[in-house]
Amino acid sequence: MSVQLLLDGVNRSFDGFKAINDLSLTVEKGELRAIIGPNGAGKTTMMDIITGKTRPDTGKVLWNQSVDLTRSDEAGTARLGIGRKFQKPTVFETQTVEDNIALSLKEDRSVWATLFYRRSAEDSARIAELLALVKLDHVAGWMAGDLSHGQKQWLEIGMLLAQDPELLLVDEPAAGMTDAETMRTAELLRQIAGKHTVIVVEHDMDFVRALGCRVTVLHQGHVLAEGSLDHVSANEQVIEVYLGR
Amino acid sequence: MLSLIDRRMGIFLAGLFVLTVAVPVGNLALDGQPVPSYIVALLGKYLCYALLAVALDLVWGYCGILSLGHGAFFALGGYAMGMHLMREIGPRGVYANPLLPDFMVFLNWDSLPWYWLGFDMFGFALLMALAVPGLLAFVFGWFAFRSRVTGVYLSIITQAMTYALMLAFFRNEMGFGGYNGLTDFKDVLGFSLQADTTRAGLFVLSALALAAGLLVAKAITSSKLGKVLIAIRDAESRTRFIGYRVEEYKLFVFVVSAMMAGLAGALYVPQVGIINPGEFSPANSIGIVIWVALGGRGTLVGAAMGAIIVGFAQTLFTSWFPELWLFALGGLFVFVTIFLPQGVLGLIESRLGRKPPPAPAPEEASA
C-alpha cells in the first residue's frame, strides 16, 4: 500500500489561536479512516487545509507523495481527485436533485466544454444509478431546497460519489439522519473504501463503531491518539478530553 | 435552437415580431401615419434598453453578479458608434474640416488622435462597440473575480468604474467631445438619420438585436454552463469544491454581457442622436438594476419587459410631472421589492396559474 495523503508538522492559527498545532497524519490509499475529537478540535479546519480552502502557516501537505496541496486552490484539489462533503449540508437549492448530481459528474470542467456539453446515454445511466444508490430517485425532479435535512445529506453524498474522487473527505455525514440511515451511511462508506480513500469526521460513536476502521483522535489541533476504536477508547487522555464528557 | 423558445420566450418574441412589422408599416406605409415618427424613435430606444436589461439579467439574475456599472459598457458601445457617426459627417461640419470633428477643430487640434483611426469604417466601429466593452469587462473581471471580490464590494467597485469613466469622458483632453459628447450626426451608411425610413430601419435592427440577445442569453442559461452559473449564484464555495473554476465562469458571462450591453449602446446612439458622459452616470446603472428587478430577475424576458415598462412610465411621467419621476421610480422599486419579489413577470405568470421560476437565493448565500 502506498501513502495517499500525508500531513507533516502542519500549523495554522487564527488571530493567535492555534487551531491546528503540529499536526501529522498519514492515510494509506484505499483506507477508511475516522477522525473524532471534541468540538473545536480542528477537524473541519484540517479538511479546509487539505482542500486548499485554508493555507497552513507551516508544514507539509502531500498528495500521492508528490503533489504539494498547499499550493492548490479548492477547484485545483477537486480536480486532483479530492471530494468533500460539508459539515452543514450544502446543495444547490434552486436546482433539481437530478441537476445537482449532473453538475457533480466527473467531466471536463472548462468553460467551453461545459457550454457545449451534451448529456450522453452513459451519463444519464450513471445519474440514475447514483440517484437510486442514495435513494432519491423518487424525488429526482424536486428542487434540492425542498428536501429534508437527512435527504440533503444523502444528496451531498451522491454528489460526492458522482465526482468519483480518489479521496473522499466526509464531515459529519450522519447529522440529522435516523439511526437506520446512519447505519446505511456507514455501510455505504465501507463499501466505497478500498476503491477510494475515505476520511470521515463524526461524533456519533455507534456510527464510528459501525465503520470498523482505524480511528484518529484530534484534540486542540493535534493528534492525541490513533488506533482501533477499542484502543483509543481505552486511552486515558481520550477519555478525559472527549469520551468522558 | 427551437428548443430554446419556451412558452414565455415564444409569447414575447411573437409580440416583438408583431411590433417589428406593425410599427414600420404604420409609420411608412399607411395613410395618415397612425404611428408618428417620434413614437418609432421612442420604441427603438426602449428596445435598446431592453437588450441592456437582458445583458444585466444574465450576470445578476443567473450568476449573482450585481453589476452597478453596466451603464459603462452601454455608453462605451454608444461612443464607438458615435465616433463613426462623427467621422461620417466629414466636411459637412460647421468648420468644414474633412477629417476632424468640429469639437477637435474648436480645441485647435491639428490631427486626429490615433484612437479615432479606423472609425470611418462602419464595420470597425461596430466591432469596437463589442470589443471595447468586452475588453474592459475582461480586465476588470480578471482582477475582481480572481481576488474573489463578491457581493456588495463588487457592486461598489463596478459603480466606481462607471463613475471614473464619467469623469474621464467629461475631460476635453480625452478627445471624446468632453461635456457635450458627440452629436449633430448626419447619416449612417449613406442613409440620413432624419429620414423616417432610416429610423424605421434602426427600429427593426434594434428589435432583431433584442431577439438575438434573448436567444443567446437563453442558450447560455439553458446549457450546463447556465446551471453552473446558478450554482455559483446560490453556493459559490460549493461550486469550487466540485472543481469548477468560478472566476473563469464569471469572467465568461461578464464579458458576454458587456458585449451585449455595448451592442445596445451602439444601436441606441443613432436613434437618440447624441452620446455624452451623462450616460456613464452611476444613477443610470442603478436604473438598469431597477428594470430587471421590476420585470423579474433571472427570467430574461421579464428583464426586457421591465426595461420597456419603466421606459414608457418615464416618458409619460416626465411629460406630466417631470420633477416627480425619480420619486415615482424609487417608490415603484420599493413596491416591487416588497410585494412582487418575482417581478411583474412572476405576477402575470402566477395569475395565469403557472409556477414562478425558482427565486434566486439571497445575496448572502454567495458570500
Ligand SMILES: Nc1ncnc2c1ncn2[C@@H]1O[C@H](COP(=O)(O)OP(=O)(O)OP(=O)(O)O)[C@@H](O)[C@H]1O
Ligand atoms: N476561518 C476561521 N477563522 C477564525 N477561526 C477559525 C476559522 N476556522 C476555524 N476556526 C477556529 O478553529 C477552531 C477549530 O475549528 P474546527 O471547525 O476545525 O473544529 P471542529 O473540530 O470541526 O469542531 P466541530 O466538531 O464543532 O465541527 C475553532 O475554535 C474555530 O473557531
Ligand SMILES: [Mg+2]
Ligand atoms: Mg467541524
